[in-house]
Amino acid sequence: MENQTTIANDGVEQLPLKAYTEKAYLDYSMYVILDRALPNIADGLKPVQRRIVYAMSELGLKATAKFKKSARTVGDVIGKFHPHGDSAAYEAMVLMAQNFSYRYPLVDGQGNWGSPDDPKSFAAMRYTESRLTAYADVLLSELGQGTVDWVPNFDGTMDEPSVLPARVPNVLLNGTTGIAVGMATDIPPHNLREVVNATIALLDNSKASVADLCEHIQGPDFPTGAELITPRADIQKMYETGRGSLRMRATWHKEDGDVIVTALPYQASGSKVLEQIAQQMQAKKLPMVADLRDESDHENPTRLLIVPRSNRVDVEAMMNHLFATTDLEKTYRVNLNVIGIDGRPQVKSLTGMLGEWLEFRTETTRRRLQYRLDKVLARLHILEGLLIAYLNIDEVIAIIRTEDKPKPVLMERFGLSDTQAEAILELKLRHLAKLEEMKIRGEQDELAAERDNLEATLGSPRKMKNLIRKELKEVAEQYGDDRRSPLVERTDAKAFSEEELMSVDPVTVVLSEKGWIRAAKGHDVDAEALSYKSGDKFKLAAKGRSNQPVIIFDNSGRSYTVAAHTLPSARGQGEPVTGRLNAPSGAVFNGMLMGSDDQRVLLASDAGYGFVAKLGDLQSKNRAGKAVLTLPKGAEVLNPVPLDDAHGHVVAVTTEGRMLVFPLAELPEMSRGKGNKMIGIPSARVAAREEYVVAVAVINETDVLRVFSGKRYLNLKFSELEHYLGERGRRGHKLPRGFQKVDGLVINPA
Template sequence: MSDVMETERQPLRVFAEKAYLDYSMYVVLDRALPHVTDGLKPVQRRIVYAMSELGLSSTSKHKKSARTVGDVIGKFHPHGDTSVYEAMVTMAQPFAYRYPLVDGQGNWGSQDDPKSFAAMRYTESRLAPYAQSLLAELDQGTADWVPNFDGTMNEPKLLPARMPNVLVNGTMGIAVGMATDIPPHNLRELAQACLHLLKHPNAQIEKLCEFVPGPDYPTGCEIVSEPHDLLKIYQTGNGQVRARARWERDEDTGNIIIIALPHQVSPAKILEQIADQMRAKKLPLVEDLRDESDHENPTRLVIIPRSNRVDAEALMAHLYATTDLEKSFRVNLNMIGLDGRPKVKNLKEILTEWLDYRFATVTRRLNHRLQKVNDRLHILDALLIAFLNIDEVIRIIRYEEDPKAELMRTFALSEIQTEAILDLKLRHLQKLEEIKIKGEQAELAIERATLEELLGDDDKLKKLIGEEIKEDAKKYGDIRRCNINAKPPAQALEAADITPAEAVTVVLSKAGWIRAGKGHEIDPQSLSYKAGDEFLCAALGKTNQLLVLLDSKGRCYTLNARELPSARSQGEPVTTKLDLQDGARIISMMFGDNSERYVLGSDEGYGFYVGLGELQARNRAGKAVITVGKDSNALLPCLTRDPAKDRYALATAEGRLLVFPLSELPEMAKGKGNKLVTLKGEDRILAACVVPAGSSLTLLCGKRSLTLKPSDLEGYIGARASRGGHLPRGFQRVDSMSV
């Protein structure tokens, strides 16, 4: 009869819940989050320990990385070799780690592409000098040892870090339901904060932030966050850090040279972002880009302005706002504490817990050493007894059947002492050895007294810890790389500020085809038009100004002249760029400063004047400006330089001309306006024109023209909304008017 396998049955809900919780706890505690004590995740801790076991110290010869990876996955970390090697690479990259733990030889990636490192069979590695601060006390009884995954050997549960590495190098990770983003910091600053906290355990976070003003990224960028934002990060454990690239201007060439980028920003991506703006003609201030980075200058991006007159500060502010030259980094000081639980901690909690761990570590180290000293003194006592009674000892060893038991009985020795005597070599029986033993006893007695004094006095123990922190800060620390200068978020330049003021002529045909040409010397009449089409109007302006178009139904639209097709072509239909309403057509175009004023109106006899800036629309559909009746159309806009002195002339279908002071019209953003002239029956306005003081007015009627001098105009001057005077015979049907 075959054995029946016993099975356990449980609901899927219960099983799934337990399995997911087990997995979640594994990811949180054994993969993604660092520990406050040594600041390492398990894979990093195992890599560092495995390299130390292989003898790959900072003074040894480099060895193939594949050897380290093989040891790690074979002995301690049964996961994929790729993930282990990538973790190892990150610890070796000077642009990723503020104080690298691995010293690599070969291609270990670049800031341009951190993943471009060579395979582990090609690269070589050893531990960096700073790694010694994590490992130096490992063999001094300071670590708890746990079995590895298959129980064949032990590995340290935590490393006895001599510095608060969790903040020194920082880390990032995504667990289940939580994440961590810890920025790197300057080692010397952290050491100063720890020393202050040792002396003043009740110190406020504000005081600690005087020593640790902010993160210190390895790339040496500039931190521009406000001080209160940085303080909030260290008070709550959450926040954001804004960092900017650093740049300088070459005095000889005038070029802008970027010498440091924000953390984890690729130089190639920066160049691509700037080049995209240049290709889109949104950055004419820049003529060219170059990447001159090399081994001596890890970051050297050259931006060549179009001319020396370009404001470098304004240009860089624009690039900060539109590229990754300014970047915000999320900070989430989430880590596993001394209680084994993940928690977001503030600066004081982190340093206090690490100092507690350091206090316990140093206590264990001193106790371990004290035990060694006592053990050695115990043996030295036995050796001295042997030398003082050497003849009796020799006799017992030579003639007694059980010399070990006899020695223990005769001289009241312990078993360990007796073994030490029996293990003595003959050459150690000389007289000099007795002197050495007494000297060693004296030295060890002094050391024992010192150790017992340290272990019995917390103040002296704190002093020792402080001295060791100072020593390591001096040995491994360096000056701050990231300057902290609070600055407001960068603002992108307006299109008008970016675009150089180049002259441009925009031409529109009667069929609605639009184009633009450089300069103001273009003759629109001489341009080529499609069959059956002809010139309608033109506008002269500059490329840093926006073009405003007015349609027959009183709606205004805005276009960028830089985006219009060249005048060498026949242009494009304006309807491809604007959404005109049914039956509407573009009747005029306006260029100029936003402060310039135009008189607008409808042929049904109403109007007002308005600033050009009010006419700009943000979308293709434009915006309604003039209220026009169903069977009416908008008048051509007329520029007025001085509304207080200019006059407005109107010609109607009945053959009347009215001239009145423009000051009688209101200034409005949009609407119907005030009555311009009194119209009767089917009468309507045919043409309008602004007449500056002292100017003549020319009327065009078919092929005939009539010029009215200032004295002639006096007969047509009247009040606004009057009917005006009759024009001479033959000039009653006015097609257009001009000054």
């Protein structure tokens, strides 16, 4: 066989590498899963945590004892139970002592045990001192009462408990995280009172659903006052499946115009949050924040101050941005993966976890009662023998004085058992007083009553449930506290876009004949007077705001988008626009616009076709742009015309000096295409470039149209354009003599 072990001639055992590595890895995986990374559902502890708590109890470090050096505890833990590194054991111990890491700490530390800002800043174990907290008694108080199984330690010299007899579901209370091989666990902490109430509800009704238990457990309860903003429906689904995620958001309020953050999400560092905000300020991505301060002290463990630049800043929007971009809001993975009482790891629902823990608690309680009953019966048996001795004290003394082996004689004479005879022989002379008989009878009565009570409880499931319920309530009464993490429904945080963060300044974007682009501040810029490279000159200009995109059109009818705020300053000569776009080789840029997304523009080709579009529809995130205007054969793109309203008239002039004026409303509104015919030119004449549209403008009734022909121009008021008015698509009428060759149109207010 492939995996068969063989013995070589020299007596060395030989195993195929495949079989050896497979077995070694599986053994390692099982060890990590069961003995290192995952908590047990019974006590909610990983082995190292259980061993620390047990070792401290063996050292007598109860909550009422004096503190002892942590090195003493760690030495015991790694020397007797946990053969691993001292730093690993000490770090596990530190975590159990940090009240910002554990909801109900198990270790009471004295000295530097780290801070929420830097949990790893704790002092070395030779400096710190520790003892168990009062809450740790919930795990340990029933340990010596036959409640759990004991297993040999790593070298077989002593025994340790396989689990601790927890009196509450600690696995949910303190939560835990761990990464095993092929699986992980992330259990959030919960509130003791809520968990106890839910456990009692499940004890009373074994068919209770997760929804029923969620009436008691509102959700996880972290050791911080930050808000839990996960919707209730998501929390319930998380408890039903055992998997999900949680979101926590810092709590804040306004104070004298400033923002004060008073609680951070679980395991978030105040200094890291301030660093994240400061980095955004340095990168000029947070212009609305003027200053930051950390005012945390002993009275206010968390007090971060954020100063807005002015009282006009929308503080809600600013905080929403910070929630989305810093640790002021954090997401936590939830994976309720635990080792069950059957010793198998499994992701469990809330009902599964509490139901299984109740099975463990019922068995623990039964074993405790049985252990006590055995002790009571043994003592009653001895008391019965002592009573016989007191009633026959003289004869007993005589037998002891005269017989060489008094034990068998006593057993035969009075019908005693070996245990009873031994107890009589062990009696001290001082206990031979007359009152001792009354004490024995009194102790017998007390123990008989206790025996009857124990037997009744063990024999009645109802009484057993009542006892478990009573003990759960006692723990909740003694150690329970109010919820710390409020559950609040909030909208999703949204970060500011790059455009929202930048300052909004007026700019004029200039494009040269050879395609060099730049942006000048302000709108009163003489673009033609700017400095150009040798052989280059001004071609196009567009006025807008620094937070608006620049839309550029090429001679193929494609539009491209460039962010205005990223363009070089007009102090220099700019940069080639082709460096920012993937335009076809030989493309000529002959149109440029800026404005809001709702700004409407007239797009036209010199074949006499056009349509109205919105700037938002012309934008493209693709460097290659998007096809917007479909061009007939031989046609070229005309410079787009911005529109102020929908009530103007379109003026179109051809190279033959023909002009047509028609209502703008006759053109369709589209996002792309060829458009409708504006002025009639035979397509063959356009293809041969014999006649085409020279210019297009949009005029209102209060405007004056200026028609240029060389150095001459003609001013026409709207009322003087009646001769040229017609339906869209007509040939139009000829302009007066001297204006048969039109160079351009300009619209001026009257």
